[in-house]
Amino acid sequence: MTPRKTTSEYRSYPWIKAQLVSAGWNDKNPNVDPRGQVWEQNEALSNSEIRKGLGNQKPEFVVRVTDNQYWTIEAKATTAQLAVALTEATGYADAINAASQVVSARFATGVAGTAETGYKVATLFLTLAGEWKPLVADGVKVDTFLAPKDALRVISADNPDVSAVPLTVAEVVEIGKFINKTLHSAKVPKERRALLVAILLLALQRDPDISYSGDAQVFLSDVNARARTVFEDANRVPLWESLQILPENENVAAQATALSQVLQVIRSNNILNTAKSTDILGAFFESFLKYGNTSKDLGIVLTPRHLCWLAAEAVGIGKDDVVYDPTVGTAGFLVAAFNRVLATATPDEAEKFATRNIYGIEHSGSVAALAFINMYFRGDGKHNLKIDSSLPYRVVSVEGSEVLNFKHGLELVDGESTRVTRVLMNPPFALPDEEEAEIRFVEHGLRQLVKNGILFSVLPSSVLYDSNFAAWRKNLLEHNTLLSVVALPTDAFYPVATESVGVFLKRGSKHNMTDDVLWVKLTDDGHVKRKGFRVERKGLHYKEFLKPTADALRKWMVSGIATPAVPGQLEFSPLASNEWLAQVHLGTGLLDAADFEQRVRESYRRILVQHVSAPILEGDPDDV
Structure with missing residues (x-):
């Protein structure tokens, strides 16, 4: 009954x-x-x-x-x-x-x-x-x-465990497309769309039951009020004032409806949980800007999360390291560093690392806001992120303080010391202002490090072979050691056409030309192109796929242990010339289609650099 x-x-x-x-x-x-x-x-x-x-x-x-x-x-x-x-x-x-x-x-x-x-x-x-x-x-x-x-x-x-599984890149792309279309219909500018998603995430975390009940003004005010508390708690109210959702009277209903739909997508896909473990805001930000080439116009190229993870693994970041990114973007490198520490640290150790051992500077206020929110999800929001160009500053401990300060000027003064042990960065390429060329960021990053601290930087490959940079490369090795060079896939930053490398340097010791350098050619990083984006191949997880490379780099970088060579892909040998390209120092391995295409492009680029000024090959017949 x-x-x-x-x-x-x-x-x-x-x-x-x-x-x-x-x-x-x-x-x-x-x-x-x-x-x-x-x-x-x-x-x-x-x-x-x-x-x-x-x-x-x-x-x-x-x-x-x-x-x-x-x-x-x-x-x-x-x-x-x-x-x-x-x-x-x-x-x-x-x-x-x-x-x-x-x-x-x-x-x-x-x-x-x-x-x-x-x-x-x-x-x-x-x-x-x-x-x-x-x-x-x-x-x-x-x-x-x-x-x-x-x-x-x-x-x-057949298992009742529903612990959150981070979204794959492919899933983020599809969700991003829907959110982008929804916010576009409400006339939200491309550069603000990721910020609105971030504000919704903050509001949802503060009030899981927040919803749109029909009054557009009330709903937008509720979202703003809840998100604002995060910035108030972190003494960042001025930053919030530039970010809040400003209701447009003629479009307020469309705004509220669109944000309500996005809120539903955030809930149904558990994006709040994903935001606590990966830089999903950066993924959204870049995907929204790719429509209409806005990212190229603004000079914004974010580092794919699998390369952030690889860098953090390679330099072996631990709970006692102090990590700095002078071109922080949406904090992809800092998120990867924190996640690596979180995997083994106690809650108290993780909190201390998030609030005292992570530092970054970003010149764009809107991008810095995403970095702040990303780091808020990994601690209490009181993070050390500065909005400015990093080049005029030094990052120092004053009178032995555990918390570092951003001080204007390059030289240390009495009572100051460096504490940064790891620098991870992807500086903006080819800025019109020569004072902010990518090599200046490398010099800046090295100055912040303690002796034997390690720097990782993404750089355009031309910096490693172009004769215009030959003197710079030579001078750099007078005071620093080249540990490793990783040739990244030609389409690592697709759809932006740029051939990039990852360079690892150790500060404070002149490079010994008889010492080995680890040369790596990462032809395949487990990702494929799909309509303007690169996503993981179906059934593959990037951490498992890249683990052998990450392990080899870390053993060499941290412990000086050389792993077995893989001909043509991973080898140890001294620096043989003033060119730092991995391809110059690697032996002959199996030449697959991707290798062949990359070598043709490299040859073509060299011809252009040496003889003529012409556009770089960008055609991609495999783009589907």
Whole structure:
């Protein structure tokens, strides 16, 4: 016999449906709309397989996860009755499973409470072994409603663990396309779209229940108010004043509608969780700017997250390192550094690293704001990020302080010392102002390091072979050691046409020309081109793919251990000329199609540099 429903239980129905919709489910009746996924009360009994098990029993809701796998939901009026609600929900599911050979109910959720007292939620998953197990995320029982993709993941793995899995590059690209289109329809400028996503993430973290209830002005004010508190807590209110959402009276409804749609996408794809582990804001920022070549116009080329990870791994960043990025962008390198420390540090150690051991400077205010928000998700927001050009500054400890200061001027004064042990950067290429050429950033980065500190920099390959830089390369080795050069894939920064290298230098010791250098040619980084973007090859994870290269670099960089050579790809030999190109020092390996294309491009570039001024080959017949 179906337990009698109370008025209070009925009052929970709108809240439950709202939670399902927010999680990404289609709340239409599957009997009426083939895309619908939610049956309410007796609607489920129209399904013959469900009716076979339930008879006249009527759960609050039955959710269609797949065509033959379902989810029962039962509600009770008081929070003290959560266990009762969960027991009844599993009872409904067991009845369906016992009666049908065609469908099965794999999830059961109990909901208890009212709008006044708040609601409690608990969910169980039925394994193939026949055991009901609680859903958990990061070791904690889940107390929210499942998203569709998480439900499918749990069923596929037959495992109730729904710990967040960072989005792949391909997923970020697709989500970015939708968000870009949505914000474009609301006439949001390209350069502000990632900032609005960041503001929504901050608002959502401060208030998980924030939503658009129909009043556009109230909704935008609510979002602003919640995001502003983050900047207030970090004493960054002036920065916030330049970022907040300014409602446009003639377009405020469209703005609010678009932001509400983006908020739903953020929730359903668990982007807030992804933002805590990767530079998704940078990915969005760059993808939005790629439309219409805005990124090229602004001189913004962000470092792909897999190369940030590779650099952080290669220099072996640990909890005691002090990391500095003088061209911080959206903080991709700093995020990678923090994530590496977080993997082994205690919570206190991680907090100390985030607030005292990470520093960066970015000249663009809007980009710096994204960096600030990225780092906020990794600590308390009191991070050491400065908005300015880094070249006129020094980053120093004053009177032995653990917290470093940005001081104007290049030379240390009494009472100051350097503490930076690692510099990671991707300076802007070929700026019109000669004073801010990429080599000046390398010199600046080296000045901030302690003796034997390591610098990694992405550079255009021409810096390593062009005769115009020959004197600079020679002088650099008078006071520093060249540890390694990594030739990056020709399309590493696609669709921007630039051939790049990664250079590792150790400060403070003249380079010994008889010492080995690690030369690496990274022809394949596990990514392929897809319509203006590079994404991971299907079924591949970049960390696993790049781990052998990262391990070889780290062993050499940190411990001086040479790993077995891979002819033509990874070899150790002394610097043989004033050209630092890896290709000049590597032996002959297997020449595949990608190698052949790269060598043709390099030859063509050399001819252009030496003889004529002409555009670089940019055609990409493989771009699909």
